[in-house]
Amino acid sequence: xxxxxxxxxxxxxxxxxxxxxxxxxxxxxxxxxxxxxxxxxxxxxxxxxxxxxxxxxxxxxxxxxxxxxxxxxxxxxxxxxxxxxxxxxxxxxxxxxxxxxxxxxxxxxxxxxxxxxxxxxxxxxxxxxxxxxxxxxxxxxxxxxxxxxxxxxxxxxxxxxxxxxxxxxxxxxxxxxxxxxxxxxxxxxxxxxxxxxxxxxxxxxxxxxxxxxxxxxxxxxxxxxxxxxxxxxxxxxxxxxxxxxxxxxxxxxxxxxxxxxxxxxxxxxxxxxxxxxxxxxxxxxxxxxxxxxxxxxxxxxxxxxxxxxxxxxxxxxxxxxxxxxxxxxxxxxxxxxxxxxxxxxxxxxxxxxxxxxxxxxxxxxxxxxxxxx
Numbered sequence: 001x002x003x004x005x006x007x008x009x010x011x012x013x014x015x016x017x018x019x020x021x022x023x024x025x026x027x028x029x030x031x032x033x034x035x036x037x038x039x040x041x042x043x044x045x046x047x048x049x050x051x052x053x054x055x056x057x058x059x060x061x062x063x064x065x066x067x068x069x070x071x072x073x074x075x076x077x078x079x080x081x082x083x084x085x086x087x088x089x090x091x092x093x094x095x096x097x098x099x100x101x102x103x104x105x106x107x108x109x110x111x112x113x114x115x116x117x118x119x120x121x122x123x124x125x126x127x128x129x130x131x132x133x134x135x136x137x138x139x140x141x142x143x144x145x146x147x148x149x150x151x152x153x154x155x156x157x158x159x160x161x162x163x164x165x166x167x168x169x170x171x172x173x174x175x176x177x178x179x180x181x182x183x184x185x186x187x188x189x190x191x192x193x194x195x196x197x198x199x200x201x202x203x204x205x206x207x208x209x210x211x212x213x214x215x216x217x218x219x220x221x222x223x224x225x226x227x228x229x230x231x232x233x234x235x236x237x238x239x240x241x242x243x244x245x246x247x248x249x250x251x252x253x254x255x256x257x258x259x260x261x262x263x264x265x266x267x268x269x270x271x272x273x274x275x276x277x278x279x280x281x282x283x284x285x286x287x288x289x290x291x292x293x294x295x296x297x298x299x300x301x302x303x304x305x306x307x308x309x310x311x312x313x314x315x316x317x318x319x320x321x322x323x324x325x326x327x328x329x330x331x332x333x334x335x336x337x338x339x340x341x342x343x344x345x346x347x348x349x350x351x352x353x354x355x356x357x358x359x360x361x362x363x364x365x366x367x368x369x370x371x372x373x
Contacts, residue, residue: 008328009359009366016063016337018275019313020237022106022186024063024338027331028352031278031318031342032110032189032244035068047092051099056349059103061357063338066189066242066278067100069112069196070180072172084179097184108187108240109180111173115197116158116206132165133158134200134207134214166213169197170226177231187240190227193280198224199246202264203256217260221267232273242316243268244278258304266308276314278340279305305335316340322368324356344368 006014016024037049057065084090100107116133138157161169177188192198200206201223207214213222224243232241245268247261268274305315318340321327327339344351347369355366 006328008324008363009357011328011331012324012339013357014331016314018240019272020187020240020275022238022240022275024106025104026061026063026352026357027327027338028062028064028356029278029316029318029338029340030057030060030062030065030345031340032066032191033068033342033346037068047095050096054096054100054107055102057345058100058105058107059353060105060345060350061103061353062105062341065100065105065107067096067107067109067185069110069191070176072111072113072169072176084175085182090179090183093179093183101184101186106186106240108189108242109176109185110189110191110244111176111180112191113169113172113197115195115200116155117195119154120156130156131158132161132197134161134209136160137206137208139195160209163211163213166223170223170230173227174231174234177235181235181239186238187242187275188231188235189242189244189278190224190231191244192224193244193246193278198227202246204260205255217263220260221264224264225267225271228268228271228273240275241273242276242278243274244280247279262304262308265305269305269308269313274313276316276338277305278316278318278338280318314338318342322370324363324366327356341368 012027014027016027018024035053037053054065054067084093097107114131116131116137116139118131136158138152139155173190180188190198192202201213202220204220207220209215209219211219213219228241228243235241245261245264246256247258265277265279268277314337315335316338317330317336319342321330321339321341321344330336330339341351348354351368355361355368358366
């Protein structure tokens with residue numbers, strides 16, 4: 001049967017085999033989100049909280065779930081630290097993998113580093129320890145003096161990373177991938193969006209370096225390329241590798257343009273090492289209104305991605321989906337393969353099983369709860 005003759009439920013229920021060989025039972029993905037569940041001093045996986053939350057998603061019939069941010073540095077929240085492969089820490093990661101996949105849905109680990117977005121004193125970071133960034137560029141969220149003062153006190157001005165610090169970060173990401181694989185997760189996602197460290201390297205606004213890790217689009221992409229190559233060399237298929245990228249960062253000064261963002265995706269689509277890319281955005285508040293009222297925030301950008309010649313991987317589109325027909329139309333457009341659900345998955349953890357994949361529910365009934373503010 002032609003896919004054009006399928007019902008919306010049948011379209012989103014189709015299986016998908018990723019390049020690494022991992023088979024997803026349908027096209028719905030539980031997006032990664034920041035959960036802030038871990039507790040000091042070790043910031044290990046918080047088993048009880050994790051079980052309460054991921055136990056619901058594990059049995060909701062998603063095609064894939066992606067964990068919230070697992071930080072590679074102790075200044076983060078939910079951390080892969082130097083002892084994560086040792087007892088008793090590693091046992092917690094193994095139990096997390098078992099819980100997250102207890103319903104048969106594969107789960108991958110999102111690895112992140114906050115960079116300049118790390119608040120003073122977070123995790124085990126000392127109060128006088130500066131956050132790091134490709135260049136010493138502080139966060140600016142407002143021109144109002146009180147808000148500027150609050151951000152300055154909370155985040156401060158980051159220090160530019162040295163080459164040695166970049167090398168250490170690479171080793172930390174590779175360690176995170178080792179923990180994920182050993183614990184039983186099916187893969188990892190590199191978080192290169194939302195203003196965290198990798199996206200700071202990718203954006204000319206925060207990357208003003210003049211060495212090999214900056215100065216040009218190729219230089220700004222060097223860290224991501226290095227991570228993809230070195231992690232894939234150590235973790236061949238069927239281990240899944242994903243990258244989450246911005247469609248743009250919407251900064252007033254020296255922003256990441258759509259053309260440069262497309263070039264970043266172009267390399268990932270043709271390198272034969274990445275299984276899928278999640279398209280996201282730095283700041284949904286900056287998206288033009290004509291896009292905001294559509295079912296997906298980032299459709300315009302991703303439609304350019306599908307035209308890239310030699311693309312050998314899948315694209316996940318996340319943001320704003322509410323209806324089965326909207327999700328099915330995105331997949332039938334052949335621009336996207338996976339539909340990401342974030343806030344919807346929080347408000348209605350069982351929505352795939354209860355509504356979206358439920359053939360007893362009409363398309364008019366199977367609507368996600370509105371959540372745009």
